Amino acid sequence: MDVIEVSLKDRLGDFDLDVSFTVPAWGITALFGRSGSGKTTVLRAIAGLTHTDRGRVRINGETWQDDSRFLPAHRRPLGYVFQEASLFPHLSVLKNLQYGWRRVPATQRKIKLDSVIELLGIAPLLKRTTHSLSGGERQRVAIARALITSPKLLLMDEPLSALDHDAKQAILPYLETLHDELSIPSIYVSHDPNEVARLADQMILIDAGKVVASGMAADLLTRLDLPLAGYDNASALLEGTVIEHDPDHHLTWISMQTERLAVSREDLPVGRPARVEILARDVSLSLKKHSDTSIINILSVRVIGMQETNPGQIIVQLKLEDGQTLLSRITLRSARSLDLHEGMQLFAQVKAVALV
Amino acid sequence: MAFDWQPIWLTLKLASLTTLILLIVGTPIAWWLARTQAWYKQAVAAVVALPLVLPPTVLGFYLLIMLGPKGPIGTLTESLGLGTLPFTFPGLVFASVFYSMPFMVQPLQNSFESLGNRPLEVAATLGASPWDRFFTVVIPLARPGFLTAIVLSFAHTIGEFGVVLMIGGNIPGETKVLSIAIYDYVETLEYGQAHLLSAGMIGFAFIVLLTLYLINGRLHRSHQ
Numbered sequence: 001m002d003v004i005e006v007s008l009k010d011r012l013g014d015f016d017l018d019v020s021f022t023v024p025a026w027g028i029t030a031l032f033g034r035s036g037s038g039k040t041t042v043l044r045a046i047a048g049l050t051h052t053d054r055g056r057v058r059i060n061g062e063t064w065q066d067d068s069r070f071l072p073a074h075r076r077p078l079g080y081v082f083q084e085a086s087l088f089p090h091l092s093v094l095k096n097l098q099y100g101w102r103r104v105p106a107t108q109r110k111i112k113l114d115s116v117i118e119l120l121g122i123a124p125l126l127k128r129t130t131h132s133l134s135g136g137e138r139q140r141v142a143i144a145r146a147l148i149t150s151p152k153l154l155l156m157d158e159p160l161s162a163l164d165h166d167a168k169q170a171i172l173p174y175l176e177t178l179h180d181e182l183s184i185p186s187i188y189v190s191h192d193p194n195e196v197a198r199l200a201d202q203m204i205l206i207d208a209g210k211v212v213a214s215g216m217a218a219d220l221l222t223r224l225d226l227p228l229a230g231y232d233n234a235s236a237l238l239e240g241t242v243i244e245h246d247p248d249h250h251l252t253w254i255s256m257q258t259e260r261l262a263v264s265r266e267d268l269p270v271g272r273p274a275r276v277e278i279l280a281r282d283v284s285l286s287l288k289k290h291s292d293t294s295i296i297n298i299l300s301v302r303v304i305g306m307q308e309t310n311p312g313q314i315i316v317q318l319k320l321e322d323g324q325t326l327l328s329r330i331t332l333r334s335a336r337s338l339d340l341h342e343g344m345q346l347f348a349q350v351k352a353v354a355l356v
Numbered sequence: 357m358a359f360d361w362q363p364i365w366l367t368l369k370l371a372s373l374t375t376l377i378l379l380i381v382g383t384p385i386a387w388w389l390a391r392t393q394a395w396y397k398q399a400v401a402a403v404v405a406l407p408l409v410l411p412p413t414v415l416g417f418y419l420l421i422m423l424g425p426k427g428p429i430g431t432l433t434e435s436l437g438l439g440t441l442p443f444t445f446p447g448l449v450f451a452s453v454f455y456s457m458p459f460m461v462q463p464l465q466n467s468f469e470s471l472g473n474r475p476l477e478v479a480a481t482l483g484a485s486p487w488d489r490f491f492t493v494v495i496p497l498a499r500p501g502f503l504t505a506i507v508l509s510f511a512h513t514i515g516e517f518g519v520v521l522m523i524g525g526n527i528p529g530e531t532k533v534l535s536i537a538i539y540d541y542v543e544t545l546e547y548g549q550a551h552l553l554s555a556g557m558i559g560f561a562f563i564v565l566l567t568l569y570l571i572n573g574r575l576h577r578s579h580q
Contacts, residue, residue, distance in 0.1 A: 049477050073480035074488075080481035086474050090496040099492075100482030149482060 002026065002060050004153065004185060008045050010052035012038055017052065017209035025060055025153075025185040027201030030217060032190055032228075038209040039189045043155050046187065047080050048073035059153050077108070079146030079184075081156040085138035087130040093141055094126040100149040110150040111182065119181060120144045120174050136167035140174060147182070154186040160195060175199055176356070193228055197221060197235050197277045198356040222325040224317050229327055230309040234280040236326045237356070242268045251296075252355075257322035262296045263353045275356050280315060282351040283328035285338060289347045297350040301326060303342050308332065316340065318348055359552070362529055363537035370445070370533060371513040374452040378460040378509050381453065386464035386505075387494075401465075405458045412455065416522025419451045423523070448524040448531050455519045459508040467501025468494065500572045507568045511561060 007020040017038045023029045031039045044050035046057050048064065048071060057065040064071045079100075087096050101113055117123050120140045125133060133141065139159055146154060159175075160168045172195070179186075179199065190196055196203060200217040205226060213226055218237040221228050228234060240256040250265045254274050263276060289298055304325075305317035314335045318326040326348055338346070389401055407415055423441040424430045430440045441447030475497060479489040495502070517535040524531030526540065534553060541550035 047481060049480065073477070074483050074485050078481060080478075082474070082478065084474075086478045088475060088478070088493065088497075090499075099479070099484075103483035103488075145482065 003058075004029070004060075004187070005056065005058040006042070006046055007054075007056040008042060008052045009054040010041070010045075012041060012209055015209045017041060019206065019209065019211055021204050021211055021214050023202050023204065023214065026183065028179055028186045028188050028199050029202040029204060030188050030190055030196040030200035031204050031206060032193075032196055032200075033206035033212075035191055037207050039191075039206050040157055042206070043080075043157050043187060043189050046153075047078055047155055048076050049080075062152075077149070077152045079149055079151035079154040081139075081143050081146050081154070081159045083158050084162050085135075085142035087133075087138055087141060087145075089130055091130070092126070093122065093128050093130060093133070096130065096141060097126075097145050097148055100145055104149050108150055111147060113148055116144045116147045119147075119177060134167070135163050136171050139163060139167075139171060143174070143178070147178070147184070151184060154184045156186060156188045158189050158191070161190075161192075172198055193221070193231050193235065194233055197237055218325070222317055222327050224305045224307045224315065229280070229307070229315050229317070232281075234315065234327055234329070235277050236280070236324075238276050238278065238320075238324050238326070240274055240276065242270050242272045242274050244270060254355075256320065256324065259299050259320060259322070261299075261350070261353055263355045266355050268355075277354045277356045278326060278350055279352065280327035280329040283318075283326060284349045284351070285316065285328055285330060285334070285340070286347050286349055287338060290349070293349065295349045295351060297353060299326070299348045299350065301346060301348045303340060303344045303346070305342065306335070306340060314340075359549075360537070363532050363534045363553075366445075366529065366532065367514055367534040370448055370452060371510045373449050374456055374513045375460075375506055375510045377449070377453050378456060379506065382457060382460035382505070382509075383464060385457075386461045387468055387490075389461065389465045390468035404461050407455050408458050412516065412518025413522055415455060416451065416519040419454065419519070420523050423447055423450065442523050443525045443527060443531060445524075445530050448520060448533075451519050451523045452513050452516060455516055456509045456512045459512045460505045463501050463505040463508065464498065467498040467504075471497055500575045503571060503575075504568060507564055511564050515557075515561075 002025040003022050004025050005022045008017060010017045019038065019042050031042060033039045041050060045052045045055055054067070055065050063069060064076050088099065091099065097113065097117070101109070117126070120143060122137070122140055122144055125137055125141065130138065143159065160171060163171065176199065188199060196217060202215065203217040203220045204214040205212040205220060213220055213223070218239070220226060221234070222236045223229060238256060240254040240261065242252060243255040243260070244253045245265060246253065247265070251262045252265045252268065254261045254263060254276060261276060268274065299320055301318035301320055303316060304319045307315050309315045312332045314330055314332055316328045316330060318328060320326060328348055385404065389397060420442055421427050422429045425434060425440050433439065433441055441450055471494065475493050476489050479493045484492060515535065517539070520531065520533055520536055526532050526536050534557065538550050538553045541547070541553070
C-alpha cells in the first residue's frame, strides 16, 4: 500500500511530542507549524537522524522503524535537504553530487545524474568549488544531491528559509518542476503558508508536538477553525484545467466546471491541469455581477462561514458551485453593510490570480 | 673526530614510530572525546593532558615502576617472554606514546569538535556507513588537525629528555637519543659537538613549525 505512516512519541523540551499520521505516498506533503512546534524533530526522526522514545515509520509497507527495529539513517532509502545546503566543502559540486549516487547500488538507480543536473539547472556549476556558489545555487545542488540517490522519500527541512526573497522565488519553480516530473513522495517542512500553497498537495498541521489537522492542502488552507485562514497572506487553492490562450490580451483561461478564470499568459498546453492561488485579501464581495469593473474574474459563490480575525476584519469562507473553497477578507463595516450571513449567494471579484 | 649520527637516527626512528602509534591510538580517543556525552569525559581528557603539566621525571618514574619486573606491565611482558621494557628501545617508544599523547589528541579533538554533526548527518542520509563517513568526510575535513597533531607529536617526541633519562638511560644505539647525546657532550665539555646538535635541533624545529603554519594557513584560506 502506498502510504507513509509515521507515529512518534518523545519528550521534547517543555512539551511532549506525540505525532501520528498516515498520508498517501505521492506528491508533496507539507509539515506545517510554527518554529519550535516539533516539525524538524519529526522529519529527523523519519530520517533516523534522531531517536525518539517510541517510533514507527513505514513507507509503502516497508518498515524503517518500529518497537523492535531501527534502521540507521544510511540504510534508509531517503533524500534529505537541510535548511542550510550543507555541501561538503572538501568536494567540488560534481563530487558532492556523486557522493550519494556512488553509494546507491546500480540496480536501484532510477534517476539519472544528467537528468537531475538538467532539472535543477546546475550544469554550469559542476566544476566549481562549493564556497564560490550563491545561497540559491548551493541549495539547488543540495536538492540535486539528495535526488540523485533515487530516494523512496524526499525529506526537506525548510530548504528555502535561509534564502533571501529573490533566491527563494528563483528556486520555487525548480521545486514545482520536481513535483511535476519526478514521482518521489516528499515531506516538506515549512512555516510559510505561501510556500505550502505553491507546493503542497497534502498538509499536516502541527502545533506543540501534536497534529492539529491533516488533509488536502486546499481544504486546510481555507478552514476557519485553523490558524491559516487568519494569516495576513491567507489564501485558497483552486484546481482547474487550461482551456485556451488569448494571445491578444496575453491571458490564459482556466476552467473549473462551472466557472472560468483568466491568468496572466503561461505557456501551458491546453488540457493540462492547473492550480491557482488566490489570496484572501485579493477577493472582494458584491451582491450583483458588475460588468462595469476592471476586474475580469468574477465567481458566483455562497457564504459558508465567517470569522473575525483581527479587530474590524472578517474572513469569509466561500463555496464555488463546483464545491471548491475560496477565502475573502473584508472589513467588518463592509460585512455589515452587505448584511453578510451564511448561505448568502453573492459574487466574488478576484483581483489577482497566480498560477502555481 | 667523526660525527656520531647514531643518536639522530635513533631519535628519528623513535619519533616516527611514536607518531604512528599515536595516530592509531590517539584518533579514536580524540574522536570519543569529541563526540561523547559521558560524565567521565572530562576526567579522561584530564588524564590525557597530564603529561603537559607534570615534570617528565614524574611520568618517567611511574612508567619505570609499571614497566619494571614488579610492575603490572612488567609482569605481563615477562610472562609473555618479552622481558622487561625499561632501558630498551621498545620501552622508550611505550613511554613516548604517553608523553606525547596530548599533542596528538588535543588538536584532533579540536578539529573533530569544530566539524559539528551536520556533515556526518548529510553523509548518512546519502547512504554512507559510519566507517565510510569517517574516511570520506571526517578525515578530509579534519586534515589541518591531523597535520598539526602529527607534526606536534613528532616534534615533541624528538625533544623529550626527562622521560628518556628515567626510563631509557643512555645506551648507545638503543636509548641514547639526541637530547641525551647533547647532555653527554656538555658533560664531557665537547661544546663543538653539542653546538652542532643543538643548533641543528633549533633549525629543524623552526623549519617544521614554519612549514606547518604555512600549510595550515593555506588550507584555512582555501576553505573560506
